[in-house]
Amino acid sequence: MNLLTFTIDQEAAPLRIDRYLAEQCPEFSRSYLQKLLKEQKVTADDKPVKANYKIQPGVQIQVEVPDMEVPDILPENIPLDILYEDDYLLVVNKPKGMVVHPAAGHTEGTLVNAVMAHCGDNLSGINGVLRPGIVHRIDKDTTGALVICKEDSVHRDLAEQLKEHSIKRRYRAVVQGNLKEDEGTIEGPIGRHPTDRKKMAINHKNGKPAVTHYKVLERFGQYTYIECRLETGRTHQIRVHMTSIGHPLLGDTVYGSSKNPFHLQGQTLHAMILGFLHPVTGEYMEFEAPLPDYFLKLLEKLRK
Incomplete structure (x- = not known):
């Protein structure tokens, strides 16, 4: 067991404990922190608190983090498209249709x-048994660059870079319709859809701030090829934001039309560029995942 201790600053605002812990412990997912709160593993001055408890100046917060469980998830010899690897991390090009974590x-x-299977025991354990090594994720049908951590210290550093929005992320997408502007910025807090819990939506009441910048690369009349730059990394961010301005991603039957004229497997979205400071060497590194075949063939069809 690992015991984390925090003393609330005298100037601290009365923030909910779940939000406070999310800021203090970026290496843990919010769902994992909620689980610890439900299991009464978070105390304020030695008294268990719930997620809606508001922190008070001078109070000592303790978080009891259980030892890692032995995973019942088995290694599988599945081929990986590795863009880069060293002793501390690897960057992979995730294929379409592959879920990131169990x-x-x-x-x-x-x-x-x-x-x-590839790394053996050399994976960070910060995000628990279901997500060893995983700092950030992309959707099942989104392709592209993803970083995997082999050590906890590397994981913490990259999680902090994500929190500070200093990681460079550029996506390529094809959207429906002809965008009026050559470039623009979409701002809108993203949270759970008020009626469909499987979807995300612009949610001004319960959403988290989200910013997406887009730039037109090529126009095809009914469709537009764009690059998206993320400032934040909310669930389904690009899909929700582009839908919110009337240009859902081509193939996205969840947020766009149920019609699929090109018989695509999910949204046309690719995480093309990933750049960050290496947590050990301090060197800036940037990786480019080439467009997948389905995406290249689609562009060929649209150009004709």
């Missing part, structure tokens, strides 16, 4: 299964 009832064929 979830309830889905523990096989994921990127985690593949990297467990």
Whole structure:
């Protein structure tokens, strides 16, 4: 067991404990912190608190982090498209249709299964047994560059870079319709959809701030090829933001039209460029994941 201790500053605002811990412990997912709160592993002056407890100046917060469980997720010899690897991390080009990490009832064929086979025991354990090595993720049908951590200290550093929005992320997408402007910025807090819990939406009441910059690369009349630059990394951010301005991603039957004229497998979205400061060497590194074949073939069709 690992015991984390924080003393609330005298000038601190009365923030909810779950939000405070999310800021103090970026290496843990919010769902994991909620789990610790439910299991009464978070105390304020030695008294267990719930997620809605508001921090008070001078109070000592303690978080009891259980020892890592032995994962029941098995390594699988699934080929990886590795863009870069050293003793501390690796950058992979995730294919379409692959889930990043296991979830309830889905523990096989994921990127985690593949990297467990590739790295053995050399994966960070910060995000628990379901997400060893995983700092950030992309959707099942989104392709492209993703960084995997082999050590906890590397994981913490990259999580902090994500929190500070200093990691460079450039995506390529094809959207429906002809964008009026050559470039623009979409701002809108993203949270759970008020009625459909499987979807995200612009949610001014319960959403988290989100900013997406886009630039037109090529126009095809009914469709537009764009680059998106993320300032924040909310779930389904590009998909939700582009839909909010009337230009859902081509193939995205969740946020766009149920019609799929090009018979695509999910949204046309690719995480093309990933850049960050190496947590150990301090060197800036940038990686480019080439566009997948389906994306190149689609562009060829649209150009004709």
